[in-house]
Amino acid sequence: MGESMKVGIIGLGKISGQYLATLSSRDDVEIVAVADLDAVRAEEVAARTGATALSVDGLIAADGIDAVLNLTVPEAHADICARAIAAGKHVFVEKPLALTVADGAELVRSAEAAGVLLGCAPDTVLGSGVQSARAAIDRGDIGTPVAASAVWAAPGHELWHPSPAFYYQSGAGPLFDMGPYYLTALVSILGPVARVFGHTSRSERERMVATGPHAGRAVPVGVDTHVTAVLEHASGVVSTVTMSFEVWATRMAGIEVYGTSGTVAVPDPNRFFDAVEIFTAESGEWASLDHCAGHREGGRGLGLIDMGEALREGREHRVSGELALHVLEIMESILEAGRGRRVVELTTTTRRPDPIPHLPPPRT
Incomplete structure (x- = not known):
């Protein structure tokens, strides 16, 4: 090339x-x-x-x-x-x-x-938001990580999408649709997952298309619409994860990482550049952190760009098939654990992707 x-x-x-x-x-x-x-x-x-x-x-x-x-x-x-x-x-x-x-x-x-x-994808973990949060955790700003939480919840995509049926079929649902953003961020920050426990359910609420040419049409539901899981990372850190199409409102959305001396609020992993916030035992209050790592500009496609750079530089690329396979097994195992009400041991693992220094805007 x-x-x-x-x-x-x-x-x-x-x-x-x-x-x-x-x-x-x-x-x-x-x-x-x-x-x-x-x-x-x-x-x-x-x-x-x-x-x-x-x-x-x-x-x-x-x-x-x-x-x-x-x-x-x-x-x-x-x-x-x-x-x-x-x-x-x-x-x-x-x-x-x-x-x-x-x-x-x-x-x-x-x-x-x-x-x-x-x-x-997702390559949103290459942006300055998640990368800066990771940098703060890696340098010990909150001490040693102990646990994390990740919550994404909404009442359902049928309220805004004109053709939402595919969101409620195999390969989608809240876990497969939004889970990759949150799980890829958690693995990038805290390392691979060793085992999971999950619970899944769906309500009897009828889903109706709310907008567009199919407004008023019923949406068949073929997937579980509320998923909760506990992930044990190989490092010993435990993450709790909730992905839902059943929640009308929440004040708990996002990712937080809890350490022995503070908390980092990780920005929305579906975005590249949102603010990072930190609370430390020493300060006793929340404060914003300057972005100090990751791509400062760009959008979807950064993973492909990183792949090209890796080929030219002879290094590993960051959002690899190995990482995506591990995230896929986490999701599949959550559903399996939820059906059987049991713990599932993962068979895959992945290296933690290399961090990204604070990069300048892309060449044009």
Whole structure:
């Protein structure tokens, strides 16, 4: 791969706009091809970006593409990744890595055997918010970490999304939709998880689309909509996690890490740049911390950029397939533990990703 990583994008739905905004500002990434099941959409994006519109099969087979950015629906993640890996291309995929740990593990094995890199969202952990919180914890600002809590809760996506049905089917729900942001942040900050206990449930509340052309249509619910778990990290730190589509209001949202001499409030892991707050036994009050690590600018796509830099520098990339597989097993194990009301031992682990120093704005 040369100085500029040549990228083909498969899947041009709503999230692709955020990736395009980040990647188009770089001189070390070149979007050379795009593909979507909607050929008209692909042609429109190609016209805006200067890329070539191809079929999905054509893009996977095309020469001159270093990496495939897979932004398809979750059900297609494993298939598209596997085909791109078999074609000798590096891959970065939206979360989750796959719908099952078995499929995710096969992708990791295939990428290693093919000598290509596999990365997976979320890459929000590379932003200055989570990275600065991690830096404060690593340098001992709150003493030794003891525990953490992570809460994301809302009444349901049907209240704002015009086509919310997929959020209530396999591969989604509050855990698979929002869990990767929180779990990836927890693993990045506190290290891998060794075992989990979980509880899952769903209410009998009828879900109705509230906006758009399908307003008033019932939404079938095929997943549990309230998930609570206890995670024991390999370090001994214990995290409690709640992900829910059943909560109308809460004052407990977010991540907090509790240490022997203070608490760090980690910014929203679905965002890149929110403020970090700290309370110490010495100060006796909350204070904001200056951002001191991570990317100061950018957005979705930073993980793909980090992958390209890792290839050029001969280092490990940070939001790897190994990390995503571990997060996927945490989620799958939470559901398994919830069904059986038992503790589940994890079979995967991951290295804690390298921290990021405070980086300047991207090259343009």
